[in-house]
Amino acid sequence: MRGIAAARCGTDTPAIYAGTMCRFLAYMGEPIFLADLVCAPAHSLVHQAMHADEGKTPTNGDGFGLGWYAERPEPGLYREIRPAWSDENLRSLCEQVRSRLFFAHVRASTGTATTRANCHPFGHGQHMFMHNGQVGDYHRIKRRIEELIPDDLYGSRLGTGDTEAIFLAALADGLERDPVGAIGRTLARVLALMVAAGSRQPLRFAAAYSDGERLICFRWSSDARPPSLYWRQHQGNVIVVSEPVDARPEEWRAIAPNHVLIASRHAAAELRAFVVPQAEPQPA
Amino acid sequence: MRGIAAARCGTDTPAIYAGTMCRFLAYMGEPIFLADLVCAPAHSLVHQAMHADEGKTPTNGDGFGLGWYAERPEPGLYREIRPAWSDENLRSLCEQVRSRLFFAHVRASTGTATTRANCHPFGHGQHMFMHNGQVGDYHRIKRRIEELIPDDLYGSRLGTGDTEAIFLAALADGLERDPVGAIGRTLARVLALMVAAGSRQPLRFAAAYSDGERLICFRWSSDARPPSLYWRQHQGNVIVVSEPVDARPEEWRAIAPNHVLIASRHAAAELRAFVVPQAEPQPA
Amino acid sequence: MRGIAAARCGTDTPAIYAGTMCRFLAYMGEPIFLADLVCAPAHSLVHQAMHADEGKTPTNGDGFGLGWYAERPEPGLYREIRPAWSDENLRSLCEQVRSRLFFAHVRASTGTATTRANCHPFGHGQHMFMHNGQVGDYHRIKRRIEELIPDDLYGSRLGTGDTEAIFLAALADGLERDPVGAIGRTLARVLALMVAAGSRQPLRFAAAYSDGERLICFRWSSDARPPSLYWRQHQGNVIVVSEPVDARPEEWRAIAPNHVLIASRHAAAELRAFVVPQAEPQPA
């Protein structure tokens, strides 16, 4: 009974995997109020927090986060543990803050504690990252994944989740100078750790990265079922979403599995195949 | 757009009604661990917080509460604004606390702020009360309902919701000496306020009251659709739930609409028709 | 023991008074980052949250709030129940948000629950208000004070504190067209309620009001001890603070007791005597 109680109470879930099946959106373009995407549309991200259609879980009530670029190189972050749908501050911020590049994320935890430090997006200097997916058997390889973070970045590990660890590892793998290559290298190393641990779970990865100038969104999975990811471009404004935020599906294009969307303030968005290389052998 | 944003962000919902469509359970009998009902069963209340079947909303993530009688006349209360499914403290309490009479409630707000003071159950001295339903056009008559609370009880109004106001009004209407009559009188007065305000919304009312000795549960509505309410009695232990907490529907009986269940530590539970009288004329 | 326990646990304090002895600051002038006043100075408001020098309590850890005017007529609000000194979101917001007119407030409750809705500043449409002081025997006259709020504004009463009630009453008393007169009228009515209730407690009132164009700050008390309030003007930028935020006391002038500071975007700040008139007789 105890195990069940634990599981039902959603605390230390004996989780088959411990990624987070969440929903997110990313925007880059002419400055708009966050509310225009986060709160207003019929199927806005805040609405998806309670009524997601394509996620593993319809409810994404384990915290949320906003990240936006304004006048500083570093993004602003607002992350909170209560559900997005009941957060007065979220609404006020979204109605006041106008940004040319922002992320929003609603979280559905599958085992990791609901703390601000575990909410997306994650920031490090000018870099911002968020993720939706799963790292198979994360609990078993958590420590190995954390070992991918070099000492000089380990102090920036404020939470306990898989996404933050992958983000910091990717920074060490060259995220700034070569985002697509760095994510590939990091995922390869994570995959190798899963294999080494005998995991039969998939590594599923939908993610968004920005340095304030570029928006790069990944859709990839080690099996045939990557998390959903859609995008739309209109007059140079790019929106990427886990699910369309309105009832005009024709305007949204799915990002093909194992592809990456690369957009920048100075060039049109393009899609490329995204390949995760064979892992380099891990240092013993 | 603003109104939509507001609604989507779930803060100041232009609510058609402002009751709370929640889920609850009440137990009276031999002392058991709260976890046995709140956490453990397949469709436990914590599970219903995310996956309610019969409620207006499948998600009850706007706070929750526990109330239990132990060694003092006053019940203990643990009320928290985060969702029940992610609350480590809830699980630990439920596994440690054993009680002969307890309430548990998961909340789905439709407009009132998510604060501890608005979470059920409510306590006043030895009295405890929780509710699931709606007061039609509550926002329009909130003030009138609060006027039903006499001065000597008004200081005990810590929140802003309809249930607490009805509870305090019922205390003034004689809840302690005549619970069934008092709730009838209070509902009659609330109904009269709704009518006076020209409301066409229903008054729907599933509620549980206890003084530590008796458990009294109401299922009533001014229209034909009272909130669901079930009960089970086994070896003198009485359980009342918004939804069966397990997959054995045959063991649960619905409390008929407009009926009240009366159980006490010293007598078998009985069901009676529950009638809301014509309202006495309100003092001007 | 119970009373003591209650008092010590800081919940239902048998409060001699129930104002909040808090600390605040208000700024109007060229747009600056909130962090420049809220976080950075040696004795910043965040620092005052833990180490106030002139308040009744050195600790102001019962929530805090930010309110700022940006592109909309309505101010943005960020109010949170955790202490200001440990809020990562507060820091990020203050570093990102630049405003020409903003309020910040750290709260020390003396009885009212710590909820977002009870945190300052309060907003209503384009109007913003915050307060530091006390309403003698508030708990005894809470209901009477709430009766000063007309029906059309009562729906905007989201919390349970004295300041919000005074703010809404002042709106009804003409806060928009005649801020100084309206506050005077409202305070007179509150004072009359205190007298009628036989209170021997003082009414102490340091407050700031803005409509986005004007900044009006009051320092008044019914006894000889109004809350501290200082101001500074430099190149047309006006700062008003409960306590100087830096170690340059010579640059700060105390606002004289029973005076009001009136500043606007289009005129230099001026100080006037502030008189609370005799109360108009209350409606029975």
Added chain:
Amino acid sequence: MRGIAAARCGTDTPAIYAGTMCRFLAYMGEPIFLADLVCAPAHSLVHQAMHADEGKTPTNGDGFGLGWYAERPEPGLYREIRPAWSDENLRSLCEQVRSRLFFAHVRASTGTATTRANCHPFGHGQHMFMHNGQVGDYHRIKRRIEELIPDDLYGSRLGTGDTEAIFLAALADGLERDPVGAIGRTLARVLALMVAAGSRQPLRFAAAYSDGERLICFRWSSDARPPSLYWRQHQGNVIVVSEPVDARPEEWRAIAPNHVLIASRHAAAELRAFVVPQAEPQPA
């Protein structure tokens, strides 16, 4: 300015040290209500949360925790991030829960995030642990300290603080079978890591451990200033506190520096010198 802002906003403090200067109490004896020690006394722990006399900081408002043994081998835990003085749940629990062995802790963070998972006491199976002190240059050796935790316990690392890491390392060092020796070994290893990192900061350690049968409290420091720790024994009931909880100092005895108090349900409390041995050489 940024560094200052950070420090003032109390988030990522460039902490000289990152222990937590907190206050705690531990009780073992005849079952009593937690409120009798946590809430009621004139200088109760809840009072110390805002007005500590002997701590580095007078304010301990960065979360708190309760841990108590009841009917299960595992202790119950209630940990919350808001200050103890404003937590209604804390008061209700303390008034309802009676225990023969419990811990209570109020936290003052010096850099680690305020999350439930970082609040004391920490539990693991039947074991409970809490701490007040500092690990010099923790941020620099955090990773090294975490390496003291074996894989089979690493999954139980839910927070990011020093105390939890030391607790888990001590479990690996034999805390269950030889508590005093295990803590000595673990502190020796931590000290060696500090030395290896060139830290000139002290390791200060006041802590309490229990397995439900024994209460063992340590007072030790690598310099001459261990955190304060007092105890009292009356009719077989043992109380250990960071500061006396009442105004009867004559009834309290200081635990001498570098001593350990050992009490059990079956034997009188005794004091022994506590020595931290030379560290065993670390594995490379």
